[in-house]
Amino acid sequence: MQEQHFKKLENMYHTAPFQELIKSKLKISEGEAELEMVIDPILHHAANAIHGFVYFKMMDDVAIFAANSMEKEFFLLTSSFNLYFLRPVQSGKIRGVGKVVSRTKSQYIAEAVIYNDENKQIGRGSGAFAVSRKPFADVPGYKID
Numbered sequence: 001m002q003e004q005h006f007k008k009l010e011n012m013y014h015t016a017p018f019q020e021l022i023k024s025k026l027k028i029s030e031g032e033a034e035l036e037m038v039i040d041p042i043l044h045h046a047a048n049a050i051h052g053f054v055y056f057k058m059m060d061d062v063a064i065f066a067a068n069s070m071e072k073e074f075f076l077l078t079s080s081f082n083l084y085f086l087r088p089v090q091s092g093k094i095r096g097v098g099k100v101v102s103r104t105k106s107q108y109i110a111e112a113v114i115y116n117d118e119n120k121q122i123g124r125g126s127g128a129f130a131v132s133r134k135p136f137a138d139v140p141g142y143k144i145d
Contacts, residue, residue: 002030008142009068013061015141022057026065031100033065039091049088055123059083059112062098067108067129070100075139076108076129083112083125092117106131 006028013019013026024037035058045051060078067076095115102109107130114123136142 004144005072006069007144008136009065011143011145012136012139012141013065022054024058024061026061028065028069031066031070033062033069033098035062035096035098036093038093039089041091044090047088049090050094052085054094055085055114056081056083056125058094058096058114059098059123059125060127062096063110063112063125063127064098064129066098066100066110067103070103070108071131073135075132075134075136077132079107079128079130081125081127083123085123087116087120087122089116089122094122101126 009028010026022037024035027034037058039050043050043054060081063081064076064078094117096112098110098112100108100110107128109126109128111126112124113121116122
C-alpha cells in the first residue's frame with residue numbers, strides 16, 4: 001500500500017504543468033524524497049548562475065513530498081519555509097534530499113539540502129507543511145498510470 005502511495009505521489013509531481021519548465025526526477029520513500037535535475041542555462045539569472053527560485057522550488061518539493069509520503073489522506077500545503085543559499089551553481093546536475101523531522105496531527109516539519117555534482121551543499125532549508133482539506137484522490141495526477 002505504501003509503495004502505491006509513493007508512486008501516486010511521484011506521478012502527481014511529474015504530471016504537474018510546472019514540470020514542463022523544471023525537468024526533474026523525483027523518488028519518494030517513507031519520510032524522505034530525493035530530486036535530481038540537470039541545470040539548463042534558461043534557469044540562470046543575469047550573473048550566469050541558477051536563479052534562487054530553483055533552489056526554493058527544489059527544497060520545497062523534496063521537503064513537502066517527504067511529508068506527503070507520511071500523510072495518507074490529505075494534500076499538504078507549505079505554510080512557511082526558511083532557506084539558505086550556500087553557493088552558486090552554473091551547470092551540471094543538482095540533487096535535493098528532503099526528510100521529515102517532526103509531525104503532529106495538523107503539521108509536518110521537514111528539512112531539505114541541495115547538493116551540486118561534486119556533492120557539496122549549495123543550499124539548505126526547512127519548512128512547515130499544513131494538512132489541507134483536499135483529499136489526495138481529488139488531486140489531478142494522484143494515480144498510477
